[in-house]
Amino acid sequence: MPRRSKARHRPPTDRIAMIDRFPVILAAAGLIGPAALAYHADDGTRLAGALAAGHAAPALGCLALVLAAGASFAGAQRASALFGAVGGMLALVAMILAGFFPALAAGIGFADNEVGRPIGPGAGILALALVALFAGAIARFGAFRNDRFVSVSVITIGTLVVLFVFWPVLRMLSEAFQGESEARAAVFLDRLLQGDIWSLACLWSTARCGVAPNTVILGILAAFFSTTLALGLALLAVRTNVRFPRAFDALAILPIITPPFVIGLALIVLFGRTGLVTGALWDWFGIPRSRWLYGLPGVLLAQVLSQVPLSFLILVGSLKALSPTLEEAAQTLRATRTRILMTVTLPLLLPAIANTYLLAFVESLADFGNPLVLGGNFEVLSTKIFFAVVGAQHEPGRAAVLAMVLLAFTLAAFLLQMRLLANASFVTVSGKGDSGVPAALPKGLPAGLWSVIIPWIGLTIAVYSIVLIGGFVKDIGRFDMTPTLDHLRTGFLVEWTDNGLFWAGSAWDSFWTTVLVSAAAAPLTAIIGLLTAYVLARQKFHGRRSLEFLTMLSFAIPGTVIGVAYILAFNVPPVEITGTGFILIACFVFRNMPVGVRAGIAALSQIDPSLDEASATLRARTGRTLVAVVLPLMKPAIVATLIFSFVHAMTAVSAIIFLVTARYNMATAYIVGRVEAGEYSLAIAYCAFMIVFMIVAIATIRLLVGEARLGRRGSEAIAAGGH
Amino acid sequence: MGPASLDFIGVTKRYGAVTAVDDVSFRCEAGSLTTLLGPSGCGKTTTLRMIAGLELASEGRILIDGKDVTHLSAAERDVTMVFQSYALFPHMNVLDNVMYGPRSSGIGKAQAAEMAREKLGLLGLSGYDTRLPSELSGGQQQRVAVARALVLEPSILLFDEPLSNLDARLRRKVREDIRALQKDLGLTVVYVTHDQEEALAVSDEVIVMSNARIAQKASPRELWNAPANLFVADFIGDANVVDGTIASVAGDTAVLDLAGASVEAPARGLAPGPVKVALRPDALRLAPLAASDAGGLTGTVRTASYLGKHMEYEIETPLGELFVVAPADGDEVGAGAEVRLLPKGHGIAVIPQ
Structure with missing residues (x-):
């Protein structure tokens, strides 16, 4: 951008003569926030107290806000922008110094002691107002193509992502190097090169392998079996005459709304030492009871059971997108059915297969619930990390090293997947216009597939039946099938007393906490995720790639790693939020945000950019364009993001198990506690209750947000045009 | 606000290493219709988007009505646009679509609806208010x-x-409607197209663009009769560009030597010497070889295509292969025939280098 004429240009309307309300609103929020809420969390000091104590950071912040707002009132927009940019920047630097480098700040008089103090919600509001003020001001000087909305969005989102994703991970990495010795590298290497992490002894002896090989072997096996089964199922569903009932699609949502360890639980009830099937085998065939389930086989079985439906959905989509004309071409070239399958269909499907495989691999690595419930002596990284933190010997440094190893594995798989998807464009043969009949499967193949798939479907049905009925019979573990509501009553009894409703059940506390936290996190996730998608997909600015990478990074980080990173980063000032509900919400928002980003980008790619441009030429600024044009057309993505983030927050276990407290206990953590205490029936009843609740919640979200009204040819109208 | 003039002063637009518009300057008078014409990728759409403010210029200045708008965003410029895909908001009905601009400008609902209904009436769309696009x-x-x-x-x-x-039938009518509307309301219009016939039909002035630069800015008639360079001669009207020599110049008329044939054309200030010459497909007429031996070119018909209202020939001549259009009036010749080509007295232009 040339320097000669900067922000001196006045828009042709008289709007500019009006007061710019933006700095005024920010000043109001940034001053009222800390005046009403604590500036320092430790003693509840408000803004007045902090100012009286002579702290530089709040004083600078207030000054910047007041000057920017005052100049705007006086009609001096350029001065206002100057105050906002310079003052906002200085105040933020002062806050960062006082918060993160207290010793340094105290040395130059910015803070009153060298320890650093936790900031309260008031200071958080002040900091956010300053970030927005700064971002809005620099847009006046030509940043982000003079677009204040984009500037404020990008800088605010970037700041939050750095604070809640990048900084905790960085903090965790530094923890890995800190120990009793001063020699940082030695401490790190000593922790990293432990035999119980890397040992491969199980390959040649009866000794156990380290957790890293265990984790990778489990991941490879789980990915292989789930992808293979899903591929077989997809071929049967798309390429044979069997009409899968429409309910089959709906069933695919079940694993998504099932808490992750529930399948493990059901497997114990079926195949554990005293399980239903185990007992039957002993009674009828004399096959001795054993503990085979506890260890690799059980965890593997549980992971494959929960992964197959997702993999199936991806593969069915890709299989349907393959143009039948390619197979017809092969047929006219005299290829046999087997040859077509091997040389045309499967090679074209290969990127999707590889994608499914890597996804399942990452899911297996990140899984915490099933190894916890079924692992026995078989340890994987996620459980090992957990016990390093909460176990008898509290070793955060060791947990950090283990988390780094796990992060390295998932990041490698994630980057591989990104590269794969980037190069896989040849698969997306255009969906429309290609009519034709896909080639039939080779003779005998369907029968072979069915012989594997039918028992599998049977097992899946058995597992979910256990989940649905297990809580409503006396003791499913001992096959006492007398119907009872006792377990439900223990957990969810509601009594009507003189003082109104009394939530007597033991599960209500954790349940309501979970619902509140999830309900708070879902809209925030949708807003941040979709806003990020919009600026990434529709705006050009420097640092776009970095923002994209940062948001996607948090997707690749396993929950256990995030959990460890959060307690290490947020257990100390300045952002000391462990033990609050806020840390749970922040965790969910930034873990689930990438899903919103992806859904948003996918939805935006279906919306002709000239709609945004038409709106801009009709005098609508970016914010109005977003609200009036883009968001109404993105309703399906909004619904999907709301549902996903709500459901994931309800069912997540790996990250939050580190973050829950007695006061803010979450449903999943409570259920894990019941399982560990052997109260399977109550745990299963709770799961069933949650599943029903989530189905109702999903229906409610759909009803509230509604579907986009576009008329009969709506989708064509959106996608129309282009060059 | 009324129609305004538009000035581009040394405007350049770069995307990374690619220069989409390279140092372009021009002026559109208030109340005129100017067309940006050129093959795809020539920079005409980027130029249009810079007028709208959808792209910001990398260098140079853009003036509307003499005021510098170079750094204003689309929402701040007094410019609107009819998009190729129409870009109607699919979730709003017709009235809401048309009201969108006034509403965004802060005009009240009732007045916005009134403004919208007036324009809808002007375009014969009264009664369609509640339809979806x-x-x-x-x-x-x-x-x-x-x-x-x-x-x-x-x-x-x-x-x-x-x-x-x-569709093709509607194009001619809509083209005329747009031109009539522009003239009735005295609008300043800038219009992008890659169709030369469309450009010639509607424009006061045409700006032909090639490789990110302006190749020629002229009225339709001037563009046809006096192409400024090889690109314009070639792009407009399928001209045959051949080598010739200016034998002599008398006043405004030059006598050309085209492979021995002597023809006359406007001199355009050129001095005698070698020159490139544009021969329009209809500049020559076919005559039987034997009928006349007075000048002209001789040639052999390679292909002859019957297109109903006219014939198209490819004829091998000493000047090279020529594309010739002749009326299908019953005197057609077939492939292989030997013919004589005689100048009609128009459609021949020398190209200044």
């Missing part, structure tokens, strides 16, 4: 897009290939 025909959708762009009475109205999504 998806319930309209292509031509109706386009008129809604025009009404939506007109409702703010912009200084400059832009059209981005407005006819490309219409």
Whole structure:
């Protein structure tokens, strides 16, 4: 951008003569926030107290806000922008110094002691107002193509992502190097090169392998079996005459709304030492009871059971997108059915297969619930990390090293997947216009597939039946099938007393906490995720790639790693939020945000950019364009993001198990506690209750947000045009 | 606000290493219709988008009505646009679409609706208020897009290939409607197209663009009769570009030597010597070889295609292969025939280098 004429240009309307309300609103929020809420969390000091104590950071912040707002009132927009940019920047630097480098700040008089103090919600509001003020001001000087909305969005989102994703991970990495010795590298290497992490002894002896090989072997096996089964199922569903009932699609949502360890639980009830099937085998065939389930086989079985439906959905989509004309071409070239399958269909499907495989691999690595419930002596990284933190010997440094190893594995798989998807464009043969009949499967193949798939479907049905009925019979573990509501009553009894409703059940506390936290996190996730998608997909600015990478990074980080990173980063000032509900919400928002980003980008790619441009030429600024044009057309993505983030927050276990407290206990953590205490029936009843609740919640979200009204040819109208 | 003039002063637009528009300067007078014409990728659409403010210039200045708008965003410029895809908001009905501009400008609902209804009436769309865009025909959708762009009475109205999504029969009518509307309302219009016939038919002035630069800016007639360079001669009207020599110049008329044949053409200030010459396909007429031996070129017909209202020939001559159009009046010749080509006295232009 040339320097000669900067922000001196006045828009042709008289709007500019009006007061710019933006700095005024920010000043109001940034001053009222800390005046009403604590500036320092430790003693509840408000803004007045902090100012009286002579702290530089709040004083600078207030000054910047007041000057920017005052100049705007006086009609001096350029001065206002100057105050906002310079003052906002200085105040933020002062806050960062006082918060993160207290010793340094105290040395130059910015803070009153060298320890650093936790900031309260008031200071958080002040900091956010300053970030927005700064971002809005620099847009006046030509940043982000003079677009204040984009500037404020990008800088605010970037700041939050750095604070809640990048900084905790960085903090965790530094923890890995800190120990009793001063020699940082030695401490790190000593922790990293432990035999119980890397040992491969199980390959040649009866000794156990380290957790890293265990984790990778489990991941490879789980990915292989789930992808293979899903591929077989997809071929049967798309390429044979069997009409899968429409309910089959709906069933695919079940694993998504099932808490992750529930399948493990059901497997114990079926195949554990005293399980239903185990007992039957002993009674009828004399096959001795054993503990085979506890260890690799059980965890593997549980992971494959929960992964197959997702993999199936991806593969069915890709299989349907393959143009039948390619197979017809092969047929006219005299290829046999087997040859077509091997040389045309499967090679074209290969990127999707590889994608499914890597996804399942990452899911297996990140899984915490099933190894916890079924692992026995078989340890994987996620459980090992957990016990390093909460176990008898509290070793955060060791947990950090283990988390780094796990992060390295998932990041490698994630980057591989990104590269794969980037190069896989040849698969997306255009969906429309290609009519034709896909080639039939080779003779005998369907029968072979069915012989594997039918028992599998049977097992899946058995597992979910256990989940649905297990809580409503006396003791499913001992096959006492007398119907009872006792377990439900223990957990969810509601009594009507003189003082109104009394939530007597033991599960209500954790349940309501979970619902509140999830309900708070879902809209925030949708807003941040979709806003990020919009600026990434529709705006050009420097640092776009970095923002994209940062948001996607948090997707690749396993929950256990995030959990460890959060307690290490947020257990100390300045952002000391462990033990609050806020840390749970922040965790969910930034873990689930990438899903919103992806859904948003996918939805935006279906919306002709000239709609945004038409709106801009009709005098609508970016914010109005977003609200009036883009968001109404993105309703399906909004619904999907709301549902996903709500459901994931309800069912997540790996990250939050580190973050829950007695006061803010979450449903999943409570259920894990019941399982560990052997109260399977109550745990299963709770799961069933949650599943029903989530189905109702999903229906409610759909009803509230509604579907986009576009008329009969709506989708064509959106996608129309282009060059 | 009324129609305004538009000035581009040394405007350049770069995307990374690619220069989409390279040091372009021109002026459009208030109340005129200017067409940006050129092959795809020549920079005409980027130029249009810079007028709208959808792209910001990397260098140079853009003036509207003499005021510098170079750094203003699209929302801040008094320019509206009719998009190639119409870009009607699919979730709003016709009235809401047309009201969108006034509402965004802070005008009250009742007044915005009144403004919208007036423009809809002007375009013959009264009574369609509550229809969704998806319930309209292509031509109706386009008129809604025009009404939506007109409702703010912009200084400059832009059209981005407005006819490309219409079927061939409708194009001529819509083309004339746009021109009539522009003249009636005295609008300043900038219009992008890659169709030369469309450009010649509607424009006061045509700016031909090639490789990110302006190849020629001229009235349609001048563009046809006096192409400024090889690109324009070739791009407009399928001219045959051949080598010739200016034998002599007398006043404004030059006598050309085209492989021995002597023809006359406007001299355009050139001195005798070798020159490139544009021969329009209809500049020559076919005569039987034996009928006359007075000048002209001789040639052999390679292909002859019957197109109903005229014939198209490819004829091998000493000047090279020529593309010739002749009336299908019963005197057609077939492939292999030997013919004589005689100048008609128009459609021949020397090209200044």
